Amino acid sequence: MSSEKFKAMEKNYSKETLCVQAGWTPKKGEPRVLPIYQSTTFKYDNSEQMARLFDLEESGFFYTRLQNPTNEAVAAKIAALEGGVAAMLTSSGQAANFYAVFNICEAGDHLVCSSTIYGGTFNLFAVTMKKLGIECTFVDADASEEEISKAFRPNTKCMFGETISNPSINVLDIEKFARIAHNHGVPLIVDNTFATPLNCQPFKWGADIVTHSTTKYMDGHATCVGGAIVDSGNFDWDAHADKFPGLTQPDESYHGLTYSKAFGKMAYITKATAQLMRDLGAAQSPENAFLLNLGLETLHLRVPRHCENAQRIAEWLEANPKVKWVNYCGLKSSKYYELAQKYMPNGSCGVIAFGLNGTREETIHFMDNLKLACIVTHVADARTCVLHPASHTHRQLTDEQLIEAGVAPDLIRLSVGIENVNDIIADLEQALESI
Numbered sequence: 147m148s149s150e151k152f153k154a155m156e157k158n159y160s161k162e163t164l165c166v167q168a169g170w171t172p173k174k175g176e177p178r179v180l181p182i183y184q185s186t187t188f189k190y191d192n193s194e195q196m197a198r199l200f201d202l203e204e205s206g207f208f209y210t211r212l213q214n215p216t217n218e219a220v221a222a223k224i225a226a227l228e229g230g231v232a233a234m235l236t237s238s239g240q241a242a243n244f245y246a247v248f249n250i251c252e253a254g255d256h257l258v259c260s261s262t263i264y265g266g267t268f269n270l271f272a273v274t275m276k277k278l279g280i281e282c283t284f285v286d287a288d289a290s291e292e293e294i295s296k297a298f299r300p301n302t303k304c305m306f307g308e309t310i311s312n313p314s315i316n317v318l319d320i321e322k323f324a325r326i327a328h329n330h331g332v333p334l335i336v337d338n339t340f341a342t343p344l345n346c347q348p349f350k351w352g353a354d355i356v357t358h359s360t361t362k363y364m365d366g367h368a369t370c371v372g373g374a375i376v377d378s379g380n381f382d383w384d385a386h387a388d389k390f391p392g393l394t395q396p397d398e399s400y401h402g403l404t405y406s407k408a409f410g411k412m413a414y415i416t417k418a419t420a421q422l423m424r425d426l427g428a429a430q431s432p433e434n435a436f437l438l439n440l441g442l443e444t445l446h447l448r449v450p451r452h453c454e455n456a457q458r459i460a461e462w463l464e465a466n467p468k469v470k471w472v473n474y475c476g477l478k479s480s481k482y483y484e485l486a487q488k489y490m491p492n493g494s495c496g497v498i499a500f501g502l503n504g505t506r507e508e509t510i511h512f513m514d515n516l517k518l519a520c521i522v523t524h525v526a527d528a529r530t531c532v533l534h535p536a537s538h539t540h541r542q543l544t545d546e547q548l549i550e551a552g553v554a555p556d557l558i559r560l561s562v563g564i565e566n567v568n569d570i571i572a573d574l575e576q577a578l579e580s581i
């Protein structure tokens with residue numbers, strides 16, 4: 147659906163250049179900076195021109211719920227960074243994951259998902275999608291291919307996992323998951339929020355669709371909730387036509403058009419835009435897309451700093467006797483060190499999970515005594531912050547349920563910012579001394 151103007155830049159530019167320049171390529175006399183197209187609608191010269199847009203016979207803008215030039219430019223930048231063929235922005239990461247699955251699953255269908263995923267996504271798949279008639283089987287992502295394959299059913303339509311899981315910081319074996327998914331004739335969807343395309347491009351390892359909560363590192367400044375879906379264009383829907391009738395059979399709401407035939411590699415994102423955005427409408431506001439773009443322009447400068455700071459702090463925490471355990475995939479002691487080296491040799495993310503030698507009260511006391519690091523329901527922005535999932539995001543769960551979800555009751559999620567690392571360490575030190 148993207149108009150020619152927003153086609154991803156040449157593939158041979160490096161990621162740093164794409165962060166700064168991809169997406170918006172102005173012509174003579176146009177604004178150098180991506181403008182906010184603060185308009186719900188777009189003008190055409192006659193009725194016939196508009197009709198062709200509604201029939202998907204031509205690409206172009208007509209209503210911002212479906213497409214807006216600011217959003218398209220930012221989506222094109224994210225597609226270029228992931229090495230995909232097309233992308234769409236959504237109003238949140240939740241909407242991105244919902245649309246990514248709902249675009250190929252309907253009532254009576256089933257998906258297989260790693261059990262260690264973001265709590266919001268877990269609820270979406272386990273509770274809300276179930277009410278829509280879509281069932282999810284959660285699997286231990288570290289289990290063998292044989293074991294995980296047992297979760298598949300004839301009506302399974304996709305597989306889902308997170309490159310680095312939030313908040314447990316487990317690393318997904320993307321190649322293994324892709325192999326299992328493809329052996330069963332379904333695509334693999336990977337939520338790449340924590341790694342960002344700078345540290346990992348899941349498409350290179352066989353993933354078919356990537357999602358993001360752009361709220362996190364991509365925005366990076368905690369200003370806008372947003373999401374994105376990117377398609378690699380690699381999954382052959384027609385080869386598994388019986389499983390994906392929504393893509394391979396005529397859509398009556400568009401005069402019997404068939405997405406896979408009419409749009410080829412663009413079929414999946416075109417359908418998500420033309421059907422799901424049209425009917426459900428979780429569009430990102432162009433103003434938020436503008437701010438997201440500013441964040442993306444410095445992503446390649448911020449992410450390495452987050453990772454460097456997190457590595458130093460993880461090592462410091464591990465050496466501190468008041469700290470019981472640390473899970474950071476950049477540590478040699480981590481169960482996920484080898485996987486992280488394979489998939490993210492330049493660094494993983496700025497988020498660390500750790501637990502203290504002490505009671506739950508002492509954990510809370512430690513967090514309350516931090517001065518620089520704030521307690522906020524957020525992660526992956528410029529400012530260092532902490533959260534105790536058992537007391538906050540996951541407080542409705544029992545200790546047993548927490549462990550099942552990969553969240554230890556004593557887990558502290560530390561999101562390391564881009565301040566001076568010595569200041570962050572000094573803050574952690576004074577708070578640890580207070581217990």
Ligand SMILES: *Cc1c(COP(=O)(O)O)cnc(C)c1O
Pocket residue numbers: 238239240241243264266267308312337339340358359360361362371372373
């Ligand atoms: C935050 C988050 C989401 C949800 O995104 P929102 O933008 O908050 O809706 C999904 N997946 C992961 C990995 C996240 O960290």
